[in-house]
Amino acid sequence: MNDEELKQLLSRREGAPAEEARQRAVAAAMAAFDEEHAHEKTASQTQGNADSERLTPDRTSQGSKIMNLFTASSSPLQRWVYSGLASAAVLVLGVFITTQVPWQGGMDTPPVNETALKGGDATRAARDSALEEAVASAAPRIELQVEESSRAFSGSRANVVTPESSAPRPKLNSRAAADAATSRAEEVIVTGMKRAPAPAMAAAASPLEGIVAPGYQDSGRDRFTTADANPVKRVADEPVSTFSIDVDTAAYSFVRRMLNQGVLPQKAAVRVEEMINYFPYDYPLPTGREAPFSTTVSVLDSPWKTGNKLVHIGIQGFELQGAQPRSNLVFLLDVSGSMNSPDKLPLVKQSMALLLSRLQAEDTVSIVVYAGAAGTVLEPTPVKEKQKILDALNRLQAGGSTAGAAGIQLAYQVAESQFVEDGVNRVVLATDGDFNVGIHNPEELKGFVERKRDAGVYLSVLGFGQGNYHDALMQQLAQNGNGVAAYIDTLGEAQKVLVHEATSALFPIANDVKIQVEFNPQTVSEYRLLGYETRQLAEEDFNNDAVDAGDIGAGHSVTAIYEITPAGSDSAVYEPSRYREQAAAGSGKGSEYGFLKLRYKLPGEQDSKLISRPIRIDADPADAAQLREARFASAVAGFGELLRGGKYTADWNYSDALQLAQANRGDDPYGYRAELVQLIRKAEVAQAM
Numbered sequence: 001m002n003d004e005e006l007k008q009l010l011s012r013r014e015g016a017p018a019e020e021a022r023q024r025a026v027a028a029a030m031a032a033f034d035e036e037h038a039h040e041k042t043a044s045q046t047q048g049n050a051d052s053e054r055l056t057p058d059r060t061s062q063g064s065k066i067m068n069l070f071t072a073s074s075s076p077l078q079r080w081v082y083s084g085l086a087s088a089a090v091l092v093l094g095v096f097i098t099t100q101v102p103w104q105g106g107m108d109t110p111p112v113n114e115t116a117l118k119g120g121d122a123t124r125a126a127r128d129s130a131l132e133e134a135v136a137s138a139a140p141r142i143e144l145q146v147e148e149s150s151r152a153f154s155g156s157r158a159n160v161v162t163p164e165s166s167a168p169r170p171k172l173n174s175r176a177a178a179d180a181a182t183s184r185a186e187e188v189i190v191t192g193m194k195r196a197p198a199p200a201m202a203a204a205a206s207p208l209e210g211i212v213a214p215g216y217q218d219s220g221r222d223r224f225t226t227a228d229a230n231p232v233k234r235v236a237d238e239p240v241s242t243f244s245i246d247v248d249t250a251a252y253s254f255v256r257r258m259l260n261q262g263v264l265p266q267k268a269a270v271r272v273e274e275m276i277n278y279f280p281y282d283y284p285l286p287t288g289r290e291a292p293f294s295t296t297v298s299v300l301d302s303p304w305k306t307g308n309k310l311v312h313i314g315i316q317g318f319e320l321q322g323a324q325p326r327s328n329l330v331f332l333l334d335v336s337g338s339m340n341s342p343d344k345l346p347l348v349k350q351s352m353a354l355l356l357s358r359l360q361a362e363d364t365v366s367i368v369v370y371a372g373a374a375g376t377v378l379e380p381t382p383v384k385e386k387q388k389i390l391d392a393l394n395r396l397q398a399g400g401s402t403a404g405a406a407g408i409q410l411a412y413q414v415a416e417s418q419f420v421e422d423g424v425n426r427v428v429l430a431t432d433g434d435f436n437v438g439i440h441n442p443e444e445l446k447g448f449v450e451r452k453r454d455a456g457v458y459l460s461v462l463g464f465g466q467g468n469y470h471d472a473l474m475q476q477l478a479q480n481g482n483g484v485a486a487y488i489d490t491l492g493e494a495q496k497v498l499v500h501e502a503t504s505a506l507f508p509i510a511n512d513v514k515i516q517v518e519f520n521p522q523t524v525s526e527y528r529l530l531g532y533e534t535r536q537l538a539e540e541d542f543n544n545d546a547v548d549a550g551d552i553g554a555g556h557s558v559t560a561i562y563e564i565t566p567a568g569s570d571s572a573v574y575e576p577s578r579y580r581e582q583a584a585a586g587s588g589k590g591s592e593y594g595f596l597k598l599r600y601k602l603p604g605e606q607d608s609k610l611i612s613r614p615i616r617i618d619a620d621p622a623d624a625a626q627l628r629e630a631r632f633a634s635a636v637a638g639f640g641e642l643l644r645g646g647k648y649t650a651d652w653n654y655s656d657a658l659q660l661a662q663a664n665r666g667d668d669p670y671g672y673r674a675e676l677v678q679l680i681r682k683a684e685v686a687q688a689m
Contacts, residue, residue, distance in 0.1 A: 273531030304652030307571030334431035340398035370407025433470025504553035
């Protein structure tokens with residue numbers, strides 16, 4: 001047929017149908033209808049919606065009749081009471097129904113979540129398989145759902161009888177079943193979500209997996225490693241103290257969050273060394289590049305125990321000069337259901353966007369996400385294509401369980417595919433730490449991270465959220481991955497960690513940094529290390545280059561504080577021993593409290609280097625600035641000790657910590673120290689959990 005013939009056909013006017021033909025068609029339709037519904041005339045089940053009886057005048061008047069029984073002979077006051085109770089019941093019922101409607105999530109743009117993780121062929125294969133299975137099983141599922149719904153309804157309503165097994169059930173023809181199944185399957189694959197069931201079928205529908213209500217907060221499940229505070233030790237029994245340095249700051253941020261909520265943090269969440277090292281200190285910079293950091297030692301009186309001294313050991317890393325090394329970063333982002341909260345995934349997106357501002361145009365960024373599965377949502381992309389990276393971040397949505405192990409493995413594969421020689425290769429993990437699927441052996445996962453670290457790909461961990469926060473695992477992963485562990489509770493904290501201190505977090509200048517102090521029994525009777533409980537090493541580990549330790553980034557400062565009891569002081573915890581051999585007098589070391597040694601490796605090297613110096617009795621702070629920094633660090637340390645119960649701070653209290661911190665705030669360009677002062681005030685009135 002050509003175009004002219006088609007036009008003629010379309011222009012023809014059909015005549016009106018004959019009256020006799022119309023009557024035959026109507027009669028045939030009615031006969032077919034009667035035949036199709038003949039069984040309903042004898043069926044025992046009521047017509048209409050099986051989940052609700054039909055509305056009739058008799059039904060709607062039932063409630064009025066019941067109320068009349070109560071009010072007919074009641075006084076006006078009683079009628080007011082009955083009316084008020086009825087109104088309250090209606091209000092409560094309305095609130096209950098509202099809160100039970102499942103949240104359906106935003107549908108503005110196709111999000112990236114659990115079901116959208118398998119790109120390319122894997123996506124098409126999963127889609128085709130889901131369509132085939134859905135079409136094959138659509139009708140049986142619908143029949144089963146209607147049957148179960150009817151059965152549940154008949155159990156609660158005495159006047160409804162379950163239909164006999166011989167009665168025909170409502171069915172979909174094959175075309176309708178296929179269309180319905182296709183619609184459902186495509187909806188799950190594209191959006192990762194299911195529509196909420198209709199109210200009439202809500203009781204019979206299965207719960208929606210992977211959908212979490214807005215503001216989700218699983219309270220009471222924060223997990224921390226419990227470690228007792230370091231005890232006081234006798235120098236005569238154990239003169240050597242060895243530990244790994246720690247530049248993590250997660251504990252301080254978590255403590256701040258809890259205090260801002262008006263409650264004291266659990267003691268296990270308070271790591272004193274992380275609170276001290278949250279703050280930058282004005283230590284002298286290295287004088288040359290032969291050593292990556294400088295060391296400062298100062299001794300001052302203990303603010304909480306008369307007669308004791310505090311030995312401050314400060315380490316300051318050098319700042320990067322000139323162009324920074326090229327970076328190959330993989331953002332490994334948790335998009336599981338537990339991340340569906342304003343302080344989790346949305347804050348993750350904002351934080352990663354801030355980090356982009358600190359990278360160079362030729363650096364590359366990849367994005368790997370994980371929920372019930374793991375997948376790459378952004379292949380390695382140069383930072384100069386910033387908008388493309390931001391668009392990939394903005395498409396992310398939370399949903400599903402947490403297959404963290406699979407995500408980490410994929411992230412390392414992507415990082416290795418873009419490995420930069422003499423550059424920075426790092427996976428940045430952002431999560432609440434809730435690894436609830438896919439990890440059968442956490443030790444195996446930590447071993448995997450350690451092997452990748454030795455191959456040159458490091459791991460940093462950023463924690464988000466509260467109520468489901470798995471601090472213990474995150475700390476272990478960061479330690480094994482030669483990275484930092486930070487807790488991001490606000491956008492301001494993200495700016496501190498990923499903007500102001502970006503070079504420290506990304507560019508290591510020294511690996512496996514260990515500290516060992518040997519105390520002089522002639523001048524020191526007792527000592528105690530404040531914090532670093534989870535970083536303790538055996539004495540023999542100090543010279544063993546195979547033992548892993550902490551890393552220092554460019555510009556990082558690290559502080560360690562010992563509280564010591566000078567020999568002969570009345571402030572000693574232990575009683576003098578009658579038979580214990582005393583140190584020989586006249587050893588020539590009477591001017592030293594001890595001897596400090598530090599070991600470290602330059603990045604990429606296997607053999608460690610050694611720095612050492614004595615801790616002199618007269619090692620007073622060199623100037624007023626160092627004295628101020630030491631006193632402020634003492635205030636932070638004392639505050640941390642109080643939050644852990646104040647076992648070793650005697651009568652010293654929050655007011656004393658506040659006074660010491662206020663008097664030694666010094667230069668505070670970002671307001672970090674002013675914030676500490678406010679937190680101490682809040683701790684004074686906070687409630688215990």
